[in-house]
Amino acid sequence: MGNVELHYLAAAFGFIDLLLLFSYFAWEALIDLVNSLGLAWWSKVETNTPKVTYMFGPFLTRKGLESSLPTFLNDLSNEFDIPASITHKELRACVIEPLTSEKSLLSYPSLEDEELEESQGPIAESSSGETKAKIFL
Structure with missing residues (x-):
């Protein structure tokens, strides 16, 4: 050349x-x-031992989330020395930091609580002032 x-x-x-x-x-x-805009797909993954909540996402489609979630759950279960109880829930939400919390209870707005959604805009705050996610379905 x-x-x-x-x-x-x-x-x-x-x-x-x-x-x-x-x-x-x-x-x-x-x-x-x-x-x-609150249209992204996330998975809220909770473990019992230790008590940790992970927010896995964002994804544009539910199918994208569902195809990536098994790998994340497998990696998460391999991370602990003792068997951990892992639960997950798929949701559409506007999620901001923190994406991982070691607190035993996260106070995300209830899916049924329409009054909370109307009064607090796209981001909800707990009584302690921690920023959480507004969940849309």
Whole structure:
């Protein structure tokens, strides 16, 4: 190959790199937008030993969450030396930090509590002032 062909080849790979980078940032922006609108799919995963709650997500589709969740649950169960009871629930929510909590009780708004959803906007706070998620179904 001559220098001219190598120059065009390098330019083509540079262009492909820029397209991939743009696609990545566009995808992340889309996920952030969907999450902020409360349309993202999450899984609330709770363990009993130790008492930890994990928020796994966000995903654009429920199918995406369901395909990734078994790997996460398997990794989580392998993380503990003793058998842990793991429960999970799929939900649509706008979730912000913290995504993991070692507290025994997290006070997410109740799925049936319409009054709480109307009065507190997209983010609910517990009585202790901790930021939680507003859940949409």
